[in-house]
Amino acid sequence: MAKNLQELVALMPGCEVRGDINLTITAVTYDSRQAKPGSLFICLTGSKVDGHDYIAQARAGGAVAVLVEKEVSVEPGMTVIKVSDTRAAMQAITPFFFDYPSQKLRVIGVTGTNGKTTTTHLIRSILMQAGYKVGLIGTIHTLIGDRTLPVKNTTPDVVDLQGLLAEMVAAGMDYAVMEVSSHALALNRTAGCEFDIGVFTNITRDHLDFHITFENYIDAKAELFRLVGRPDNVKTGKSAVINTDDPAAAHMLREVTYRAITYGVQDGADLTARNINIQADGAKFEAVTTRGIIPLALQITGLFNVYNVLAAIGVALAEGIEPDVVKTALEAFRSVPGRFEIVDAGQPFTVIVDYAHTPDGLENILKTARQFAQRRIIAVFGCGGDRDRTKRPIMGRLAAEYADVVVATSDNPRTEDPVSILKEIEVGIREGLKPGKSYEVIVDRRQAIERALSLAEPQDIVIIAGKGHETYQILKDKTIPFDDREVAREIIREMR
Ligand SMILES: CC(=O)N[C@H]1[C@@H](OP(=O)(O)OP(=O)(O)OC[C@H]2O[C@@H](n3ccc(=O)[nH]c3=O)[C@H](O)[C@@H]2O)O[C@H](CO)[C@@H](O)[C@@H]1O[C@H](C)C(=O)N[C@@H](C)C(=O)N[C@H](CCC(=O)O)C(=O)O
Ligand SMILES: Nc1ncnc2c1ncn2[C@@H]1O[C@H](COP(=O)(O)OP(=O)(O)OP(=O)(O)O)[C@@H](O)[C@H]1O
Numbered sequence: 001m002a003k004n005l006q007e008l009v010a011l012m013p014g015c016e017v018r019g020d021i022n023l024t025i026t027a028v029t030y031d032s033r034q035a036k037p038g039s040l041f042i043c044l045t046g047s048k049v050d051g052h053d054y055i056a057q058a059r060a061g062g063a064v065a066v067l068v069e070k071e072v073s074v075e076p077g078m079t080v081i082k083v084s085d086t087r088a089a090m091q092a093i094t095p096f097f098f099d100y101p102s103q104k105l106r107v108i109g110v111t112g113t114n115g116k117t118t119t120t121h122l123i124r125s126i127l128m129q130a131g132y133k134v135g136l137i138g139t140i141h142t143l144i145g146d147r148t149l150p151v152k153n154t155t156p157d158v159v160d161l162q163g164l165l166a167e168m169v170a171a172g173m174d175y176a177v178m179e180v181s182s183h184a185l186a187l188n189r190t191a192g193c194e195f196d197i198g199v200f201t202n203i204t205r206d207h208l209d210f211h212i213t214f215e216n217y218i219d220a221k222a223e224l225f226r227l228v229g230r231p232d233n234v235k236t237g238k239s240a241v242i243n244t245d246d247p248a249a250a251h252m253l254r255e256v257t258y259r260a261i262t263y264g265v266q267d268g269a270d271l272t273a274r275n276i277n278i279q280a281d282g283a284k285f286e287a288v289t290t291r292g293i294i295p296l297a298l299q300i301t302g303l304f305n306v307y308n309v310l311a312a313i314g315v316a317l318a319e320g321i322e323p324d325v326v327k328t329a330l331e332a333f334r335s336v337p338g339r340f341e342i343v344d345a346g347q348p349f350t351v352i353v354d355y356a357h358t359p360d361g362l363e364n365i366l367k368t369a370r371q372f373a374q375r376r377i378i379a380v381f382g383c384g385g386d387r388d389r390t391k392r393p394i395m396g397r398l399a400a401e402y403a404d405v406v407v408a409t410s411d412n413p414r415t416e417d418p419v420s421i422l423k424e425i426e427v428g429i430r431e432g433l434k435p436g437k438s439y440e441v442i443v444d445r446r447q448a449i450e451r452a453l454s455l456a457e458p459q460d461i462v463i464i465a466g467k468g469h470e471t472y473q474i475l476k477d478k479t480i481p482f483d484d485r486e487v488a489r490e491i492i493r494e495m496r
């Protein structure tokens with residue numbers, strides 16, 4: 001990928017130029033550490049540091065030009081382009097730099113508080129079963145063909161996102177299926193991304209630290225449906241797949257000026273589920289669709305996964321995939337890492353690691369376990385630092401209401417004091433605790449898991465929630481390796 005800097009400058013009307021713009025730009029980056037010979041380094045004023053302070057580092061890496069929104073001094077030979085807003089300029093030039101890759105793929109965006117990762121993986125399985133090549137972008141990883149790439153954000157920023165889509169085009173992908181977080185929509189990380197299908201899973205309390213009000217949060221999600229409908233997105237066969245059991249569905253539907261497919265387990269949706277049977281080893285139900293009834297025996301469980309599966313079926317039907325292909329793919333789908341993942345190290349009780357990190361997620365997972373629990377449910381969980389504080393007491397209350405034994409612990413404390421986070425959770429636990437029940441607070445996550453496992457008796461269920469697939473723990477001054485699944489396995493082996 002290469003462009004002449006003059007072509008990029010033409011996309012930034014009103015910019016001030018200092019130096020030569022007849023230069024070949026071979027890469028764009030907003031991170032000085034990624035700068036290579038021929039790069040344009042975009043300086044962003046961040047929440048932690050200021051990209052304008054890293055120009056020398058970018059220059060050392062080989063950057064030939066810099067895009068700034070502040071006065072800077074640079075070494076001779078480096079071109080400076082000054083705009084009023086570097087983030088907006090980055091959004092304007094990046095899709096062009098990568099030759100508008102989303103126009104060459106069918107792009108499916110999935111938004112919602114919970115279920116995005118699961119639903120994107122389900123959609124990918126169905127599309128692959130139908131014979132398509134499918135790329136995926138989301139919380140756990142980016143998948144391009146048989147390559148797995150690590151990720152920093154659920155939805156990457158515009159440079160990374162457009163770059164990944166371009167790689168998908170180069171690798172011959174037909175589809176890109178991606179999670180679209182509310183942060184990404186609010187920060188316009190999806191600039192230049194032309195979606196074919198938008199999916200709305202649900203919206204419940206989360207991220208109010210960022211969006212401040214629930215209304216803003218809903219409206220950020222609704223942006224996905226405005227993006228699909230943009231008049232300059234000239235794709236054909238645009239659709240919205242919307243969970244109408246969620247009260248915010250109306251807000252999404254208001255934005256839909258193209259085909260809408262509604263789903264839900266309540267009557268009235270285009271796509272529904274009946275005869276739902278939730279068991280420990282999988283959910284069975286009949287999907288009632290416009291293409292007939294699809295009986296399903298899944299290997300994933302929980303009513304919430306019935307919703308995720310309906311969303312995936314909605315996309316498949318919108319894309320004209322045959323019901324028998326949908327059935328084969330869904331029944332073969334085993335699991336998503338860290339989502340209701342069973343840890344079996346030969347212990348006489350069940351251990352489930354799950355990524356529930358919102359009140360709704362935690363309630364769902366505990367309710368699901370309750371549906372087939374033969375004995376007690378022991379819940380280990382915490383709440384992340386530098387994230388929505390309002391969810392802490394609510395998650396505490398829900399854990400106390402639904403579990404028999406609660407061990408509250410740290411999630412990723414980040415820059416916060418883990419003890420203070422736990423105090424906020426504890427307020428809710430006390431509220432939800434029924435007489436005769438108890439809870440424990442153990443700051444160290446390993447010790448908390450150890451305690452929960454030592455309390456477990458045959459046939460109990462231990463649920464370790466919040467970190468799912470994560471293989472690290474983010475503390476104030478460092479990130480340490482930490483994988484709930486590995487830790488649980490090690491402890492069980494040591495207990496023998
Ligand atoms: C609040 C937020 O969204 N922050 C994002 C933002 O970082 P920032 O503005 O704080 O950046 P910064 O660290 O201050 O750095 C400023 C600039 O200096 C540059 N820099 C920095 C250091 C250096 O040595 N050289 C250098 O050039 C940085 O690359 C950056 O351009 O821009 C970064 C690059 O795009 C993001 O990775 C980062 O996400 C952080 C990691 C984050 O935690 N975001 C969360 C809240 C988030 O976005 N979550 C949603 C998912 C939510 C969900 O699924 O529920 C997501 O989509 O991931
Ligand atoms: N449709 C759903 N409704 C409610 N809860 C769900 C749903 N699907 C999954 N969950 C719960 O939420 C957790 C996270 O699921 P998943 O990773 O699919 O969601 P996500 O939207 O990708 O999350 P994130 O915002 O972190 O990217 C699961 O481990 C499960 O506990």
Ligand SMILES: N[C@H](CCC[C@H](N)C(=O)O)C(=O)O
Nearest residue numbers: 357383384387411412466467
């Ligand atoms: N995408 C979510 C993930 C939360 C996972 C949880 N383990 C935490 O660290 O809070 C977020 O960034 O808020």
Ligand SMILES: [Mg+2]
Nearest residue numbers: 116117139179
């Ligand atoms: Mg996700």
